[in-house]
Amino acid sequence: MTFAAGDDVVVSSREHSGHHRTPGYLKGRRGTVLRVYARFRNPETRAYGGDGLPKERLYLVSFELSGRDRVLADIFEHWLEQAA
Amino acid sequence: MTRAVHDRGGWPTEAPIDRTEHDLADWEILMDALENALEARGVMNTDEMRRGIESMPPAEYESVSYYERWLFTTETILEEKGILVPGELDARVAS
Amino acid sequence: MSHDHSHEPVTTAGEPPAAARVRALADLLVEKGALEREDIRRRVDRLVSRTPADGARLVARAWMDPSFKERALSDARLAALELGLEPGESPQVVALENTDDVHHMVVCTLCSCYPKALLGPPPDWYKSLPYRSRAVSDPRGVLREFGLELDEDVEVRVVDSTADVRYIVIPRRPPGTKGLDEEELAALVTRDSMVGVAEPAPSS
Numbered sequence: 001m002t003f004a005a006g007d008d009v010v011v012s013s014r015e016h017s018g019h020h021r022t023p024g025y026l027k028g029r030r031g032t033v034l035r036v037y038a039r040f041r042n043p044e045t046r047a048y049g050g051d052g053l054p055k056e057r058l059y060l061v062s063f064e065l066s067g068r069d070r071v072l073a074d075i076f077e078h079w080l081e082q083a084a
Numbered sequence: 085m086t087r088a089v090h091d092r093g094g095w096p097t098e099a100p101i102d103r104t105e106h107d108l109a110d111w112e113i114l115m116d117a118l119e120n121a122l123e124a125r126g127v128m129n130t131d132e133m134r135r136g137i138e139s140m141p142p143a144e145y146e147s148v149s150y151y152e153r154w155l156f157t158t159e160t161i162l163e164e165k166g167i168l169v170p171g172e173l174d175a176r177v178a179s
Numbered sequence: 180m181s182h183d184h185s186h187e188p189v190t191t192a193g194e195p196p197a198a199a200r201v202r203a204l205a206d207l208l209v210e211k212g213a214l215e216r217e218d219i220r221r222r223v224d225r226l227v228s229r230t231p232a233d234g235a236r237l238v239a240r241a242w243m244d245p246s247f248k249e250r251a252l253s254d255a256r257l258a259a260l261e262l263g264l265e266p267g268e269s270p271q272v273v274a275l276e277n278t279d280d281v282h283h284m285v286v287c288t289l290c291s292c293y294p295k296a297l298l299g300p301p302p303d304w305y306k307s308l309p310y311r312s313r314a315v316s317d318p319r320g321v322l323r324e325f326g327l328e329l330d331e332d333v334e335v336r337v338v339d340s341t342a343d344v345r346y347i348v349i350p351r352r353p354p355g356t357k358g359l360d361e362e363e364l365a366a367l368v369t370r371d372s373m374v375g376v377a378e379p380a381p382s383s
Contacts, residue, residue: 015086017086018135019131019134019135019138021289021341021342022341023091023093023288023289023339023341024087024088024091024093024094025091025093025094025288025315025316026093037271037344038270038271040270040342040343043131043134043342044131046129046130046131046132047129047131047132047134047135048132048135049132052131058342058343058344060344062336065315065318065335065337067331068331068332068333068334068335069318069319069334069335069336069337070334070335070336070337071315071336071337071338071339072336072337072338072339073338073339073341074339074340074341074342074343074344075341075342076342090289090290091288091289092288092289092308092311092312093286093288093289093311093312093314093315093316093339094288094312094315094316095308095311095312096312097308097309097312097313099308099309099312100309100324101304101307101309101310101313101321101324101325102303102304102307102309103302103304103324103325104303104304105302105303105304106303108226108227108300109194109198110198111194111197111198111201111202113223113226113227114201114202114205114219114223115197115201116222116226116300117219117222117223117226118201118204118205118208118214118219120222121214121218121219121222122208122213122214124218125213125214127213134289134290137290146308148197149195149197150291150303150306151197151201152195152197155197155200155201155204158204159204167208167211167213168207172207173200173203173204173207176203176206176207177199177200177203
C-alpha cells in the first residue's frame with residue numbers, strides 16, 4: 001500500500017537473507033512517514049543482475065531514539081506496514 | 085533476528101571513533117576509479133557491488149581496509165560474470 | 180608486451196598486498212577491453228581533485244539568499260545545478276537545515292553512502308564501524324567525541340542514508356557574520372559541519 005507524510009508505520013521484521021537496504025536496528029520499529037520520495041529501482045533484485053523493475057516507492061521515516069532525538073531512514077514501501 | 089556483518093547500526097560497541105584521516109593511497113584511488121568505471125560501463129551496478137561486499141566472511145569484513153573490501157567485491161562480481169577467470173588475477177600478480 | 184605507463188615496483192614499502200593486486204586488475208581489465216586506460220586516468224584525476232568546496236558554496240548561498248535556501252531545501256540537486264555545481268550521480272540530493280531547535284547528523288550504517296560530488300571523498304571515520312554503529316544508538320556521545328555538546332532542548336535527527344538519496348547538512352550560520360560576502364562565508368563551512376558532526380568555523 002502507499003503512504004503519506006504523517007502516516008504511522010511499522011517496519012517489517014521479516015527475515016530476508018539476500019541483499020536489502022532495511023537496517024536491522026529498524027526492523028519491527030514503529031515510525032512516522034516524514035517524506036514521500038520518488039520510486040527507485042529495487043536494490044534487492046538489482047543486486048543479483050536484475051533490472052530492479054518495477055520501481056519501488058521510497059519513504060523517509062522518522063523513529064524515536066531517546067528524549068527528543070530521532071533517527072530518520074529511507075525505507076522502501078514493501079518494508080512498511082500501516083501501524084495499528 | 086540474524087544480522088549480516090555490514091548491518092552495523094546499533095551494533096554493540098564501546099569503541100571510540102578514530103578521527104585520524106589519511107590521504108587515499110594511489111592504489112585506493114585506482115580501486116575507486118576502476119569500480120566506478122565498471123559501473124559507468126554497465127559491467128556491474130552499485131547494488132551488486134554492495135552485495136559482493138556483504139558476502140565477505142565476517143572476520144575478513146571487520147579486519148580489512150575499506151578499499152580492500154572494494155577489491156574483494158570487484159573480483160567476486162567480475163568472476164561471477166565471467167569477465168575474470170578464477171585464478172587469473174593471482175597469476176598476474178605472481179608474474 | 181609494451182606498457183604506456185611507468186613501471187612501478189610490484190609492492191612499495193608500506194603498501195598492503197592489495198595494492199599490487201589492484202594495479203594488476205587494472206592492467207587485466209584494460210587488456211580485456213573491459214575498461215580504457217584513458218577513462219581510468221580521467222577518473223583518477225577527478226578523484227584527487229574533489230573537495231568540500233562545492234558543498235560550502237551551496238551552504239553559503241543558502242545563508243545569504245533565503246529564496247535560494249528554500250529552493251535548496253525543496254530540491255538540493257536542482258539548487259546545486261543552479262549554481263553550476265555537479266550534484267553527483269544520485270537522483271536525489273536533500274539538504275537538511277539545522278536550526279536552534281534541530282540538529283541533523285548524517286550516517287550510512289550499511290556502507291558509506293555520502294554526497295561525494297559536493298563534499299569530496301568521505302573521511303575514514305565516516306566509513307568506520309564505530310561511527311556507523313554508534314551514530315544511530317548514541318548520537319550525542321558521538322557528537323561529544325567530536326567536541327560538540329548540544330542542549331537537551333535541541334532535537335538531534337540522525338539521518339541514515341539507506342537508499343538512493345544523498346544528504347547534506349546546512350549548518351547554522353555562525354553569529355557575527357552579517358558583513359561577510361559569499362566567499363568569506365563559504366570559507367567558514369567545514370566538511371564536518373555539512374555532515375553534521377560539528378558547527379561551522381566561527382568568524383574570526
